Amino acid sequence: MEYRELKVNLPKSGSDDLYSLLELLQVAGYYEILFDGDAPKEPEQGILKENTNIRIYLNTEEIQKEIQILIFLKSNFPHNSNYETRNIETRDYEEAYKEFYKPFSIGKKLWVIPTWEKDSEITKALWQHNGGIPLYINPGVAFGTGHHETTKLILERLDSLTDEGSIFQSACDLGTGSGILSIGLAKLGTKRIFALDIDQNAVKAAWSNWQENDFSKDIKFTVEESGLDNENCLKDEYDLAIANITFAVLSQNIRNLAKIKSKRFIFSGIITEKKDEFLELLKTNLPGSLLHSHEWNEWWVLDWVKH
Known part of the structure; x- marks a missing residue:
């Protein structure tokens, strides 16, 4: 089975509103990446970042849910958010968050x-x-x-x-x-x-x-x-x-x-x-x-x- 993965970056202050939307939409899953070693660093970035990275997973046919998430980002954070999308296999989805969730x-x-x-x-x-x-x-x-x-x-x-x-x-x-x-x-x-x-x-x-x-x-x-x-x-x-x-x-x-x-x-x-x-x-x-x-x-x- 395939899932649709959305890689979302937005201001941390907006993450709770996004979580509320995701719970309302009943997406397949989501998690916040507390440290992303692959993400490019911002100029003069310190230990704490104003933005946060969130991974969201949808069933591939849930196009309307993806559109609602993108509308949320563009309406609330038109200049300081971005996203990428791709299709992944079930195993990739189940294993994805393990890379970032540590004791x-x-x-x-x-x-x-x-x-x-x-x-x-x-x-x-x-x-x-x-x-x-x-x-x-x-x-x-x-x-x-x-x-x-x-x-x-x-x-x-x-x-x-x-x-x-x-x-x-x-x-x-x-x-x-x-x-x-x-x-x-x-x-x-x-x-x-x-x-x-x-x-x-x-x-x-x-x-x-x-x-x-x-x-x-x-x-x-x-x-x-x-x-x-x-x-x-x-x-x-x-x-x-x-x-x-x-x-x-x-x-x-x-x-x-x-x-x-x-x-x-x-x-x-x-x-x-x-x-x-x-x-x-x-x-x-x-x-x-x-x-x-x-x-x-x-x-x-x-x-x-x-x-």
């Missing part, structure tokens, strides 16, 4: 490791040094490779809370994506986790990634395809609820969030310009106080407790 650490203890490198001696040495905890992830097509600021912010917060002695026995993971946050929770001591996502590919990816990791039999993980009005989620009590979801989705579902039986919430996916508005929503619908907040590249993690 990396988050916080003091966590190591995100691609599943195809879990038995590597070098990889074992990385996470075993200083008692590292491995999270084995195959990024596939689901959000949550661990590279995005919002994912890192939540994992760093969970890691630091563990250092402080806070262990959450139960948790719900709203918008689980690849399942990386659920896996992180379980590796840090959570015994019961309920996860959900509206994307069936994400649900499959989360379950597949969960099975790639080793857990004791007393840890229970459930993942379902649904929105935030999931009855199975709302009927149980949790020590913690986590949500790495955009402000738009959270604000539209604020009443469902208020129904979740948890006093502790950790949110990410909130950009600086929406932070104050979101906090007001929380004060009105989930009365409580902000325990902790931290910003990274204009993304925030907010640790909230209901009173």
